[in-house]
Amino acid sequence: MIVKKAYGKINLSLDVINKRSDNYHNIGSIMAKINLYDVLSFEKKDKGIEIIGDFDFNMEDNLIYKAYKLLKDKVGKDLGLRVEVEKNIPQAAGLAGGTADGCATLLALNELYSLNYSLLDLMKISTSLGADFPYMLNNKNMYAQGIGDILEPCGDFFYTNILILNPSYGISTPYVYNNLKLDNKRIDFHKLIDALNNYDYDYLKANLENKMESFVFSEYKDLMEIKNKLREFKGISLMSGSGPTIFSIFQNKDDLNRAYDFYKDTYKNLYKTCGGDFFGNL
DSSP states (O other), X not given: OEEEEEEEEEEEEEEEEEEOTTSOEEEEEEEEEEEEEEEEEEEEOSSSEEEEESSOOOGGGOHHHHHHHXXXXXXXXXXXXXXXXXXXXXXXXXXOHHHHHHHHHHHHHHHHTTOOOOHHHHHHHHTTTOTTHHHHTOOSOEEEETTTTXXXXXXXXXXEEEEEEEOSOOOOHHHHHHHOOOOXXXXXXXXXXXXXXXXXXXXXXXXXXXXXXXXXXXXXXXXXXXXXXXXXXXXXXXXOTTSSOEEEEOSXXXXXXXXXXXXXXXXXXXXXXXXXXOTTXX
16 A cells, blocks of 8 residues: 655646636746645556545546556557545545645555656656646745646745635636636746745735736625735735635734634634745754
């Protein structure tokens, strides 16, 4: 048996630049892992795939299944797999929980069946499953470009006081992309990367930006209210991905705890965590 932790991510700014001829969008984003994770246990079985977990999913749409099918088709033989999932990352939340589970499946199959794919191999073949896969196979802070598949390490920043708030409903990423109004104003990612690595909270508070917020907030007014309220608690607040999760970075634990206490009786998907290059720091 192989056990994997599948960590979620947040977008520490997200710029949507243009729509491509293949219907994907070119983006710019700073991505960081958070210490909120699903736990997946993998073991071989005779044939086919069995997924066990206390969460709703359609087998053929599930990224665990899609990752299994990708490698099965690639090697040309069945890779019988039983997967037990402890689901902690909310679904359709902008935290890439499904992608994280898919990545864990690729890595587990590679180990269980000694397929000998390198990490770079897995990053290349997984793009067919989703634009987040190349990043989610890594554990470093990354500046992502293209559709999210062009990755550049952007420092070892690590933030210890992060609040994750998910309102327990999902938002469809394609729906958000299809309704975005694109603009010509670009985010200065080089300055943001410097600020993140120098822990320049004032600059980050003024300049962290997610271009998806304007449309999503027009549809879901509660998310704007949550973001603004977290800012009252001195948090650097932003929606992650296409939402609906809002995260907030605090300079100290007291402000984090005040914000947590304010929301703890209202939202069940509320997490105190850390994020960034925390592997080896915990």
